[in-house]
Amino acid sequence: MTSTLPPEIAHSVSYADVAAAANRLSGVANRTPVMTSRTVSDRTQCQVFFKCENFQRTGSFKFRGAYNALSQLTPEQKQQGVITYSSGNHAQGIALAGQVLGIPTTIVMPRDAPLVKQEATRGYGADVILYDRAESRREELCQQLSQERGLTIIPPYDHPHVVAGQGTTAKELIDEVGELDFLFVCCGGGGLLSGCAIATRTLSPNCQIIGVEPAAADDAAQSFHTKTLHTIHNPETIADGARTPSLGKLTFPLVLHYVDDIVTVSDEALLRTMAFLWERLKLVVEPTGALATTALLEKIVTPPPGSRVGIVITGGNVDLRRLSQFFV
Amino acid sequence: MTSTLPPEIAHSVSYADVAAAANRLSGVANRTPVMTSRTVSDRTQCQVFFKCENFQRTGSFKFRGAYNALSQLTPEQKQQGVITYSSGNHAQGIALAGQVLGIPTTIVMPRDAPLVKQEATRGYGADVILYDRAESRREELCQQLSQERGLTIIPPYDHPHVVAGQGTTAKELIDEVGELDFLFVCCGGGGLLSGCAIATRTLSPNCQIIGVEPAAADDAAQSFHTKTLHTIHNPETIADGARTPSLGKLTFPLVLHYVDDIVTVSDEALLRTMAFLWERLKLVVEPTGALATTALLEKIVTPPPGSRVGIVITGGNVDLRRLSQFFV
Numbered sequence: 001m002t003s004t005l006p007p008e009i010a011h012s013v014s015y016a017d018v019a020a021a022a023n024r025l026s027g028v029a030n031r032t033p034v035m036t037s038r039t040v041s042d043r044t045q046c047q048v049f050f051k052c053e054n055f056q057r058t059g060s061f062k063f064r065g066a067y068n069a070l071s072q073l074t075p076e077q078k079q080q081g082v083i084t085y086s087s088g089n090h091a092q093g094i095a096l097a098g099q100v101l102g103i104p105t106t107i108v109m110p111r112d113a114p115l116v117k118q119e120a121t122r123g124y125g126a127d128v129i130l131y132d133r134a135e136s137r138r139e140e141l142c143q144q145l146s147q148e149r150g151l152t153i154i155p156p157y158d159h160p161h162v163v164a165g166q167g168t169t170a171k172e173l174i175d176e177v178g179e180l181d182f183l184f185v186c187c188g189g190g191g192l193l194s195g196c197a198i199a200t201r202t203l204s205p206n207c208q209i210i211g212v213e214p215a216a217a218d219d220a221a222q223s224f225h226t227k228t229l230h231t232i233h234n235p236e237t238i239a240d241g242a243r244t245p246s247l248g249k250l251t252f253p254l255v256l257h258y259v260d261d262i263v264t265v266s267d268e269a270l271l272r273t274m275a276f277l278w279e280r281l282k283l284v285v286e287p288t289g290a291l292a293t294t295a296l297l298e299k300i301v302t303p304p305p306g307s308r309v310g311i312v313i314t315g316g317n318v319d320l321r322r323l324s325q326f327f328v
Numbered sequence: 329m330t331s332t333l334p335p336e337i338a339h340s341v342s343y344a345d346v347a348a349a350a351n352r353l354s355g356v357a358n359r360t361p362v363m364t365s366r367t368v369s370d371r372t373q374c375q376v377f378f379k380c381e382n383f384q385r386t387g388s389f390k391f392r393g394a395y396n397a398l399s400q401l402t403p404e405q406k407q408q409g410v411i412t413y414s415s416g417n418h419a420q421g422i423a424l425a426g427q428v429l430g431i432p433t434t435i436v437m438p439r440d441a442p443l444v445k446q447e448a449t450r451g452y453g454a455d456v457i458l459y460d461r462a463e464s465r466r467e468e469l470c471q472q473l474s475q476e477r478g479l480t481i482i483p484p485y486d487h488p489h490v491v492a493g494q495g496t497t498a499k500e501l502i503d504e505v506g507e508l509d510f511l512f513v514c515c516g517g518g519g520l521l522s523g524c525a526i527a528t529r530t531l532s533p534n535c536q537i538i539g540v541e542p543a544a545a546d547d548a549a550q551s552f553h554t555k556t557l558h559t560i561h562n563p564e565t566i567a568d569g570a571r572t573p574s575l576g577k578l579t580f581p582l583v584l585h586y587v588d589d590i591v592t593v594s595d596e597a598l599l600r601t602m603a604f605l606w607e608r609l610k611l612v613v614e615p616t617g618a619l620a621t622t623a624l625l626e627k628i629v630t631p632p633p634g635s636r637v638g639i640v641i642t643g644g645n646v647d648l649r650r651l652s653q654f655f656v
Contacts, residue, residue, distance in 0.1 A: 033361055033363075035361075035383070038385070054610040055363070055609075055610055057366070059608075059610060275648055278612050278648060279612075279648055280387075281383075282382040282383055282387060282611065282612040282613075282644035283610065283611075283612065284606050284607075284610040284611065284612055285610075316610035320603055320606055320607055320651075320654075320655035321655055323648075323651050323652070323655060324651070324652055326648075327648040327649055327651060
């Protein structure tokens with residue numbers, strides 16, 4: 001860390017934290033494959049490397065941050081257990097990390113969360129507590145249960161150990177393929193984006209780091225460009241992993257400091273890209289997982305010919321019985 | 329080749345032909361990834377290696393045999409061009425191989441072949457000739473066009489260069505992961521199965537080589553067990569790549585000589601396995617591509633605990649607009 005860093009950055013998450021997370025995850029998380037595609041190279045005139053976190057354990061990158069956070073709890077905290085609120089990939093990440101480490105996990109989920117996600121989370125041994133969206137707010141319920149039962153809260157993104165864990169995604173990518181000119185990462189609460197940006201600034205200092213958001217949920221893009229935190233509640237987008245209302249207290253300054261730009265893509269473009277990834281690259285990718293690729297293929301950002309471009313494909317958890325909403 | 333080989337085997341396709349094909353394909357075909365899955369390892373108590381030819385160029389292994397055959401034509405044959413009949417993956421394999429080698433290609437397809445396949449084949453520069461299934465037989469039409477236009481016919485499986493090319497799939501797998509105890513390969517016309525069996529007998533001599541067919545199209549299983557060629561026309565199975573009526577003049581003796589067993593799986597089991605491969609392994613796999621995995625996961629064959637098992641996932645070409653027929 002240099003003296004030019006603002007204090008709120010200098011004391012939060014550093015590259016050393018990402019490197020330490022990578023050591024903890026070694027042999028536990030999958031070292032996911034990096035894929036390339038002649039079709040994509042031809043279309044973009046760039047060398048494009050897809051880091052495929054849809055092949056990560058639990059089907060998304062979320063296991064990285066969850067495991068990194070849980071493995072650093074005190075023995076007392078581990079014995080008492082952890083709690084989080086999530087209807088999505090963070091829930092499964094925490095549940096599996098708890099199972100691997102022998103830590104009891106409790107997940108607060110809305111009663112209308114897809115049954116397949118409830119079952120997957122219970123399948124990893126978590127205690128799933130359902131609530132009615134109309135009656136209670138999940139953060140408050142989570143807080144209350146945490147106090148009553150002595151459980152440590154592990155939030156989905158606004159936590160330094162979660163951010164450092166997610167950053168190992170970019171570290172692995174650059175360790176494998178070498179320095180990049182551009183890195184595209186989707187942005188919900190900014191945990192993955194800021195973690196990857198921290199890793200990339202050290203490992204590939206000249207790389208342009210681009211966050212990608214759904215147009216209907218562009219709170220992070222607005223926050224980034226105005227340097228003031230914006231919030232959008234319950235945005236209408238098919239990218240459910242990016243429906244988070246805003247960047248966090250921790251991730252907002254990290255994103256402002258380390259990221260070069262945040263751009264947005266329409267749901268229509270996102271679905272086109274998702275179909276392309278399924279049909280041509282043969283990858284099962286969830287809508288949020290296709291955000292970064294969309295910014296490249298739809299030329300929202302156009303790297304110069306010959307650029308070396310990294311793309312994080314974040315997850316592949318879709319309900320096959322609901323595919324008709326994606327492919328018409 | 330040893331003197332114990334029957335003459336029809338000794339003079340057809342050998343391991344040396346597979347090795348030579350691998351040299352021709354080097355840098356042209358994708359060296360497809362080998363994937364593993366903790367879930368599959370836990371369920372089977374085996375070390376399972378998936379050779380993912382859905383990531384091959386054109387989306388299936390067929391490019392290997394097509395390129396190996398086309399690259400061995402005489403300069404005159406190359407100039408005149410080639411012709412084949414296929415509505416499926418062989419068409420695309422031939423079309424792309426022709427494009428790469430600068431050889432004109434003509435593909436005879438039924439008029440009711442999915443538009444997406446016609447377009448993909450034309451996209452690789454092939455001349456697509458449509459015919460009415462009711463009015464003509466494709467082999468005769470192909471023969472007639474071949475004579476009129478001086479085109480060399482490259483059949484989908486019953487050709488030594490096609491067999492040798494497909495065999496590079498197993499060679500790559502064993503070169504990468506080491507010797508196997510079991511190898512599961514699907515069987516349509518037997519080109520892939522016999523090619524892989526030839527490679528495996530040399531590289532992993534004690535490996536049990538298992539062919540897998542749809543139950544409704546079990547001509548190869550019947551032929552194998554009775555040692556008499558059986559034919560089934562237009563079988564009703566969702567595995568369209570295995571609807572070939574019978575093994576070929578070349579592939580039947582090869583399969584009899586090199587393969588250990590041929591088993592069958594129901595379409596119901598096949599669809600269960602396909603959903604598993606999409607949902608858990610995040611792989612877009614076509615029905616035929618899931619045949620080999622089905623025999624393992626549905627315990628049609630049960631390798632002893634600790635076995636090293638290879639599975640060929642043959643292709644991933646599905647029309648996303650037709651997915652509702654697979655996942656209900």
